[in-house]
Amino acid sequence: MRRLTVLLLLTLLLVAALAHWRGIWAVAPQWNPWAPLDVRLPPNLLTGFKLMRLGRDPALCTQALATSSLxxxxxxDSAPTARCPLxxxxxxxxxxxxxxxxxxxxxxxxxxxxxxxxxxxxxxxxxxxxxxxxxxxxxxxxxxxxxxxxxxxxxxxxxxxxxxxxxxxxxxxxxxxxxxxxxxxxxxxxxxxxxxxxxxxxxxxxxxxxxxxxxxxxxxxxxxxxxxx
Known part of the structure; x- marks a missing residue:
């Protein structure tokens, strides 16, 4: 059941992204999986996906931080040879x-x-x-x-x-x-x-x-x- 739910969510994300790219459907930023995460907006089903992307894209993470009060x-970045590199x-x-x-x-x-x-x-x-x-x-x-x-x-x-x-x-x-x-x-x-x-x-x-x-x-x-x- 969990795999089916994940597959369904990924399918919906793909369909929504394609529709948005083709100009068929204007998606609100909080429901657009590729839009930067806005901390001010209430979390939804896409928030976890958007948080996951931040670890791979520092620029995207910086955009999200700009919407926060932090x-x-x-x-x-520390040297790759560091015992615990950051x-x-x-x-x-x-x-x-x-x-x-x-x-x-x-x-x-x-x-x-x-x-x-x-x-x-x-x-x-x-x-x-x-x-x-x-x-x-x-x-x-x-x-x-x-x-x-x-x-x-x-x-x-x-x-x-x-x-x-x-x-x-x-x-x-x-x-x-x-x-x-x-x-x-x-x-x-x-x-x-x-x-x-x-x-x-x-x-x-x-x-x-x-x-x-x-x-x-x-x-x-x-x-x-x-x-x-």
Whole structure:
């Protein structure tokens, strides 16, 4: 059934692209698979496809970033001989919220974060508390290492992952995964909404329910398959 769904989606994309190319059908940018991703528009069935293209096309990723509120500094590609080479990466300073510290992110991770903040995190905060998140606390992104307990290279080694530890609201209230995942009902409900939103925004989201190593943070990354736990 999953293969049939993917095949049907690819067929529809091909038909839509051909119709648009021939001038038969004027497609709105958010429904045109080849149009740059606009972070301001609500995500749809094509968002994952557009995010996937960003990793292969730095210029396309830069166009997507221009539609976001992210403030960042582009970083030069590291030498191919580096132990953990980085390409198409940025140092993120802030967004509509502040970060506990700046961090390095691959361009696709940065765009996915911008989508997450605008369409998932802030709406969840407004619904739960009637106010926005003003700061995101994190444990870092880039780390040249393998997955814990494995020989496989971590997505952190290419700055393609971020560990989110908590949030500070506009009134100063602090909400953390370590304390509130099983804590106050409203805060716990908010964190579960944030977790669900992260699953829609990133390829992989791992939270406290996954294992003890993630008891105090959400691991989000743009790895090659989808996993939400």
């Amino acid at each position: 403030r960042y500094t582009p970083l030069p 390409r198409n990466s940025l140092r993120l300073q802030s967004a509509d919220l502040a970060f506990s510290s700046s961090f390095i992110a691959s361009c696709p991770l940065a765009v996915a974060f911008a989508l997450f903040e605008q369409h998932e995190l802030q709406p969840a905060a407004q619904a739960a508390f009637g106010q926005p998140v003003r700061q995101l606390e994190h444990f870092g992104s880039f780390a040249c290492r393998a997955i814990a307990g494995s020989a496989r290279t971590s997505q952190h080694a290419s700055a393609n992952a971020l560990d989110i530890a908590g949030f500070r609201l506009a009134d100063g209230q602090r909400i953390t995964l370590a304390r509130d995942w099983q804590g106050d009902e409203r805060a716990a409900r908010f964190l579960r909404q944030v977790h669900a939103g992260a699953c829609r925004s990133f390829n992989i989201t791992l939270g406290p329910a996954y294992n003890a190593a993630h008891r105090d943070h959400l691991h989000v990354d743009m790895g090659g398959w989808r996993l939400c736990h």
